[in-house]
């Protein structure tokens with residue numbers, strides 16, 4: 001069977017009123033990937049999240065997609081997310097094998113290895129959008145708020161410190177993990193700061209953004225609803 005462009009397949013599936021378990025859904029080929037604008041790539045993620053939240057995730061033939069992509073991949077997006085088991089990008093954005101690149105680290109903070117990976121994903125492999133996605137009630141952010149120091153985790157949590165410092169609160173406010181609202185404000189601030197860090201530290205990605213070939217956006221995944229809010 002010829003490859004069906006994910007964009008059209010997804011649109012058709014969203015348009016159909018009944019969820020259909022046997023719907024064919026295949027991965028991107030190079031032509032389909034390159035035909036997408038960054039905004040259209042972002043829309044695909046938003047539509048996928050809407051399906052996930054509605055309980056209408058596509059019933060894919062994953063082994064078929066695995067075999068179909070064995071000779072090449074043309075993912076349309078890159079997502080940097082937290083390590084958290086409840087915030088897996090492929091699930092949250094309802095994507096299959098070969099659809100998106102994913103980088104994961106507790107607290108979704110960028111580092112040299114991740115930046116190199118994103119440069120590969122965009123400049124070499126053609127992805128159109130990079131999403132830095134935090135999530136509500138993040139354990140890494142909570143740990144940073146509480147000043148947790150354990151092994152290598154200490155250095156990782158230090159990366160979140162600037163976001164904590166950037167969130168101002170009235171005197172007497174509880175700035176520990178016990179304050180869920182404060183934690184979520186740090187989560188959002190950290191996402192915004194990591195987007196800025198990514199653009200500041202990667203000449204390659206910044207160049208693609210300036211050319212209009214790639215978009216970098218922040219997002220927060222709400223664990224209580226499944227919804228991803230783009231910033």
Ligand SMILES: [Zn+2]
Pocket residue numbers: 082083084106107135137138139140141
């Ligand atoms: Zn987390």
